[in-house]
Amino acid sequence: MRILIGYIAGQIFxxxxxxxxxxxxxxxxxxxxxxxxxxxxxxxxxxxxxxxSFLGYRVVWRRPAPLYNPRFELPxxxxxxARLLTGSALFGLGWGIGGFCPGPAWTAxxxxxxxxxxxxxxxxxxxxxxxxxxxxxxxTKGA
Amino acid sequence: MELGTATAFTPWASLFGGMLxxxxxxxxxxxxxxxxxxSGITSxxxxxxxxxxxxxxxxxxxxxxxxIGGLVMAPLLxxxxxxxxxxxxxxxNLWAMLAAGLLVGLGxxxxxxxxxxxxxxxxxxxxxxxxxxxxxFMGSAALTVFVLRHLL
Numbered sequence: 001m002r003i004l005i006g007y008i009a010g011q012i013f014x015x016x017x018x019x020x021x022x023x024x025x026x027x028x029x030x031x032x033x034x035x036x037x038x039x040x041x042x043x044x045x046x047x048x049x050x051x052x053s054f055l056g057y058r059v060v061w062r063r064p065a066p067l068y069n070p071r072f073e074l075p076x077x078x079x080x081x082a083r084l085l086t087g088s089a090l091f092g093l094g095w096g097i098g099g100f101c102p103g104p105a106w107t108a109x110x111x112x113x114x115x116x117x118x119x120x121x122x123x124x125x126x127x128x129x130x131x132x133x134x135x136x137x138x139x140t141k142g143a
Numbered sequence: 144m145e146l147g148t149a150t151a152f153t154p155w156a157s158l159f160g161g162m163l164x165x166x167x168x169x170x171x172x173x174x175x176x177x178x179x180x181x182s183g184i185t186s187x188x189x190x191x192x193x194x195x196x197x198x199x200x201x202x203x204x205x206x207x208x209x210x211i212g213g214l215v216m217a218p219l220l221x222x223x224x225x226x227x228x229x230x231x232x233x234x235x236n237l238w239a240m241l242a243a244g245l246l247v248g249l250g251x252x253x254x255x256x257x258x259x260x261x262x263x264x265x266x267x268x269x270x271x272x273x274x275x276x277x278x279x280f281m282g283s284a285a286l287t288v289f290v291l292r293h294l295l
Binding site: 121 | 155169174193244248276279281
């Protein structure tokens with residue numbers, strides 16, 4: 001059941017990425033290009049996604065627990081530290097270069113563009129690298 | 144770097160697609176009680192294949208791997224339903240894409256999330272931590288595009 005839910009949720013998420021245009025790096029890079037060929041479409045993607053999830057979360061949180069899990073598993077940390085800000089800035093740098101964030105990189109896979117086939121393994125290597133012990137100022141204590 | 148080619152403004156398709164993304168996040172929260180964050184789902188889902196990638200959340204890899212499968216199948220489903228090719232323009236500089244992939248992976252691992260986990264789910268939870276992350280990656284991404292397209 002959990003596997004089926006995972007697949008269906010991924011499928012809906014992916015169709016959303018494709019239909020919205022978020023899966024197209026050209027559109028993403030144009031959204032980020034405020035002083036050039038700006039395409040505001042992605043503000044509508046974020047707006048639509050946040051509207052539905054903001055309202056939907058509040059509906060499902062009225063229940064004591066989710067349907068197939070003992071509890072809601074929400075992130076416990078609320079710390080805003082160097083690790084969070086540095087990591088996010090590095091992510092933004094890569095996003096601005098390639099136009100892919102992790103979701104669209106996956107939906108791009110079956111279209112087999114050379115750029116995608118280089119980006120995806122590199123992203124996995126980066127994820128792996130980010131879980132190695134690194135410089136001490138980037139460590140989150142007790143997380 | 145290639146200069147930007149204009150893309151059409153698609154408010155309705157983008158709004159609809161965005162709502163589907165939100166719906167997926169709500170389904171995941173309502174059934175498994177989880178945040179729909181793709182960077183976390185990616186590391187968790189592939190932890191079995193690539194040890195060292197996951198947080199060691201042992202039994203939780205299978206639904207995450209299925210979620211990734213759903214993402215990968217999505218464009219094929221859309222193509223099947225609409226009969227039209229999916230517009231896509233991926234940067235062709237492979238060294239740049241290599242660096243971009245490494246940075247996106249490393250950055251989302253250190254920052255514990257990406258556009259979906261912090262951007263959609265985190266902001267929907269009104270999490271100040273996610274808001275700080277979103278400000279950081281949006282600012283850095285816009286700055287990067289500005290430098291690459293208008294300064295270099």
